[in-house]
Amino acid sequence: xxxxxxxxxxxxxxxxxxxxxxxxxxxxxxxxxxxxxxxxxxxxxxxxxxxxxxxxxxxxxxxxxxxxxxxxxxxxxxxxxxxxxxxxxxxxxxxxxxxxxxxxxxxxxxxxxxxxxxxxxxxxxxxxxxxxxxxxxxxxxxxxxxxxxxxxxxxxxxxxxxxxxxxxxxxxxxxxxxxxxxxxxxxxxxxxxxxxxxxxxxxxxxxxxxxxxxxxxxxxxxxxxxxxxxxxxxxxxxxxxxxxxxxxxxxxxxxxxxxxxxxxxxxxxxxxxxxxxxxxxxxxxxxxxxxxxxxxxxxxxxxxxxxxxxxxxxxxxxxxxxxxxxxxxxxxxxxxxxxxxxxxxxxxxxxxxxxxxxxxxxxxxxxxxxxxxxxxxxxxxxxxxxxxxxxxxxxxxxxxxxxxxxxxxxxxxxxxxxxxxxxxxxxxxxxxxxxxxxxxxxxxxxxxxxxxxxxxxxxxxxxxxxxxxxxxxxxxxxxxxxxxxxxxxxxxxxxxxxxxxxxxxxxxxxxxxxxxxxxxxxxxxxxxxxxxxxxxxxxxxxxxxxxxxxxxxxxxxxxxxxxxxxxxxxxxx
Numbered sequence: 122x123x124x125x126x127x128x129x130x131x132x133x134x135x136x137x138x139x140x141x142x143x144x145x146x147x148x149x150x151x152x153x154x155x156x157x158x159x160x161x162x163x164x165x166x167x168x169x170x171x172x173x174x175x176x177x178x179x180x181x182x183x184x185x186x187x188x189x190x191x192x193x194x195x196x197x198x199x200x201x202x203x204x205x206x207x208x209x210x211x212x213x214x215x216x217x218x219x220x221x222x223x224x225x226x227x228x229x230x231x232x233x234x235x236x237x238x239x240x241x242x243x244x245x246x247x248x249x250x251x252x253x254x255x256x257x258x259x260x261x262x263x264x265x266x267x268x269x270x271x272x273x274x275x276x277x278x279x280x281x282x283x284x285x286x287x288x289x290x291x292x293x294x295x296x297x298x299x300x301x302x303x304x305x306x307x308x309x310x311x312x313x314x315x316x317x318x319x320x321x322x323x324x325x326x327x328x329x330x331x332x333x334x335x336x337x338x339x340x341x342x343x344x345x346x347x348x349x350x351x352x353x354x355x356x357x358x359x360x361x362x363x364x365x366x367x368x369x370x371x372x373x374x375x376x377x378x379x380x381x382x383x384x385x386x387x388x389x390x391x392x393x394x395x396x397x398x399x400x401x402x403x404x405x406x407x408x409x410x411x412x413x414x415x416x417x418x419x420x421x422x423x424x425x426x427x428x429x430x431x432x433x434x435x436x437x438x439x440x441x442x443x444x445x446x447x448x449x450x451x452x453x454x455x456x457x458x459x460x461x462x463x464x465x466x467x468x469x470x471x472x473x474x475x476x477x478x479x480x481x482x483x484x485x486x487x488x489x490x491x492x493x494x495x496x497x498x499x500x501x502x503x504x505x506x507x508x509x510x511x512x513x514x515x516x517x518x519x520x521x522x523x524x525x526x527x528x529x530x531x532x533x534x535x536x537x538x539x540x541x542x543x544x545x546x547x548x549x550x551x552x553x554x555x556x557x558x559x560x561x562x563x564x565x566x567x568x569x570x571x572x573x574x575x576x577x578x579x580x581x582x583x584x585x586x587x588x589x590x591x592x593x594x595x596x597x598x599x600x601x602x603x604x605x606x607x608x609x610x611x612x613x614x615x616x617x618x619x620x621x622x623x624x625x626x627x628x629x630x631x632x633x634x635x636x637x638x639x640x641x642x643x644x645x646x647x648x649x650x651x652x653x654x655x656x657x658x659x660x661x662x663x664x665x666x667x668x669x670x671x672x673x674x675x676x677x678x679x680x681x682x683x684x685x686x687x688x689x690x691x692x693x694x
Contacts, residue, residue, distance in 0.1 A: 134590060139208035142167055142181065144237035150213075154199055161195035167213060172460040175230040177448040180216030183209070189399045192407070194215060198440050210507065217414050218327030220347040220445065222317040226452040228310055229460050235264075241328075245286055248325045248356055255292060258284040259299035260316035264309040265361055269301040309464060323350075324358060331404045333393040343377070343393060343404060345411035347445075350379060352391075360391070364416040367596075371428045372405040372436075373620070376397050379408075394616070404429075406438050413440040420444050612673045649670040 137153040140163060144150060150170055154163055165581065168176040181193040185204045193202060193211065203209045217238040220240075225231045232513040239261060240670055242254075261284060266274070279297040304312065320326055328351060329552070330342035342353040352360035352369055362381050368388075369380035375398050379391040395401035405428060413423050425439040443451070474669070646656060659665055 134494070135622050140199070141208060142248075143210070143212045144171070145215075145233055145240065156198070156200050159195060160197060160198055160199050160202070161191070163199055164195055166372055171233070173229060173233070174457075175225060175227055175448070175452050175454055178215055178234070180214060181211045182216075183211040184213050187397075187399065188398070189403060191403060192410075194441070217411065217445070219348055220415070222321055223314055224449075226455050227459065231310075231317060232462055232464070233311060235316060238317065238326075239451065242320075244284070245330055246325065246330065246617045247320065247323060249323050251292060251295075253319065253323065254288075255295040255299055257316060257319060258282070258296045259304055260312045260319070262296065263307050264292055264301045264316070267309075268305050269297075274392060309319035325353075327437060328353070329407075330396070331400070331407070333404075335394075335397050337390050341393060345408055350408070351360070353394075355398055364412055367408075367412060370405055370412070370426075372401045373428070375401050376616075376620070377401050377404055384619050402436060403435075409438055410440045410442075413444065414442070415445050418443045418446055421449060443576050564572040598651045643673075 136156050138156065140152055140154055142150045142152075142163075152163070152166055164176070164181060167175075167181070168179075173179070182190060182388065183193060183203065184190055191202070193199065199209070215234055218237075219225055219234060222231060222234050225234065232347055238247060238439045242249075242257060258279075260277065262282060276308065277293070277297075279300070284296070307315070325344075327346040328344040330344050330353065330604060333341050333343050335341050339354065341359075344351045349361055349363040351358055351362075362379070364384075366381050366383055367379065368382045369378075371378050371380075374393075375395050377393045377395060379393075381389040381391065383389065385516070397402055409426050417423060420443050423440050423444075427440075428436045646659060649656075
């Protein structure tokens with residue numbers, strides 16, 4: 122039997138698991154790993170396949186059965202982190218956006234970051250003005266199809282490309298005009314480099330939004346960028362805090378706390394509520410990693426961070442990689458022949474299509490679409506102050522990036538753009554990737570924040586790892602519950618009361634537990650025959666002898682007497 126158990130354990134340890142990792146161009150890399158393989162092993166396999174040396178900016182993301190996103194931890198076993206059944210499906214993504222992507226050493230790294238930001242633009246994470254959107258799309262067009270050729274590119278050719286969740290005919294014409302007249306002669310590498318330089322200047326560059334609510338119950342999105350902590354409401358940034366001003370991050374249940382120390386010793390605590398405790402923990406871990414990567418000078422300065430208070434159980438986490446400064450110094454030492462880059466070209470992508478062979482995607486049927494004139498406010502442009510902290514303040518939705526109430530302005534205005542029926546808002550999009558669940562929350566909450574009803578039409582995906590139709594229906598019901606109602610403030614107060622009650626109960630449990638442990642130790646000291654040096658030294662002290670004979674022995678006799686009386690009473694009855 123013992124030999125059978127040992128052989129079974131050996132087979133279990135030697136078991137291989139199939140892993141599929143979706144890359145940034147939507148191709149797939151498949152491999153097998155052992156049960157005890159660490160995340161670092163899988164990541165190194167992937168980087169070797171991509172011929173990537175500047176790999177510290179990237180990571181592997183996956184979604185657990187509860188639809189919660191996670192970054193794969195490289196110091197832990199892959200199998201133990203994946204709560205789903207094999208085969209495992211993951212995604213290769215940019216985890217830490219370069220502060221200056223144009224300064225990356227190798228073209229292969231710039232190309233992968235280009236693909237990530239292109240996805241951000243399509244999925245609505247990178248917000249920009251219409252003029253900037255047209256320029257970015259033209260760079261993508263130049264990188265993928267080259268110079269304009271009248272023989273190959275007929276009138277309206279840019280409408281076959283899907284750069285954003287939705288866009289108008291006028292925007293398509295503007296994209297084609299820039300592509301024809303301004304970008305001729307640029308190689309794919311040059312176009313990608315110019316794209317990165319432009320994207321890096323946008324305020325939402327590097328934003329990976331986490332849906333939350335503030336203390337008033339209003340929908341908000343928290344994000345971490347190369348420059349600091351960002352809070353978005355609607356399409357407007359309401360808070361920006363530089364990394365050197367963030368003193369502490371912690372979470373308790375679904376509540377996330379950010380401690381800020383600004384000028385003149387002004388200390389602020391920002392409080393937000395995540396949809397679930399797991400989402401809050403993921404938010405906290407992302408914040409710890411981003412602050413360590415961008416703020417510290419050396420990885421030796423990284424410390425283990427705890428989310429707990431003195432008496433309460435909490436999570437402990439430590440960032441295990443190199444910091445940004447070390448990565449840049451290491452990149453400067455790379456000396457090799459530039460690796461060959463296999464660009465995706467015109468191959469259509471499933472989740473971020475460069476070119477579609479059907480009609481242009483739009484939230485409104487083509488027969489019903491009409492051009493409206495919308496005055497594009499300076500919005501995010503005036504808020505861009507990456508080198509300076511924006512004061513912590515609240516903002517109303519009326520000052521959002523796109524002003525819905527001003528859609529009737531005349532075209533004579535200098536900043537007028539013709540856009541579809543719904544205001545151009547890349548945040549109003551769906552993420553058809555394995556991390557789609559949070560983008561659905563992003564879309565729903567963004568619509569609510571801009572005054573639109575909390576409803577959503579989910580697009581069906583063929584990718585493995587996305588929820589089935591029934592699961593999507595349930596997810597939609599749960600997401601609708603996230604829309605803040607009139608009782609938002611009351612629910613926040615009730616949650617604060619519940620937290621206080623739970624804290625008191627925890628304190629009582631800890632106190633009772635300590636008293637119980639002390640009682641056990643006392644019984645061992647007085648009643649056991651253990652003759653260890655530790656117990657012997659305690660028993661020989663005058664204080665213990667006095668306590669034993671004057672207090673403990675009378676108490677023991679009284680307790681024994683009461684027990685005998687109860688037993689006799691039970692026997693008599």
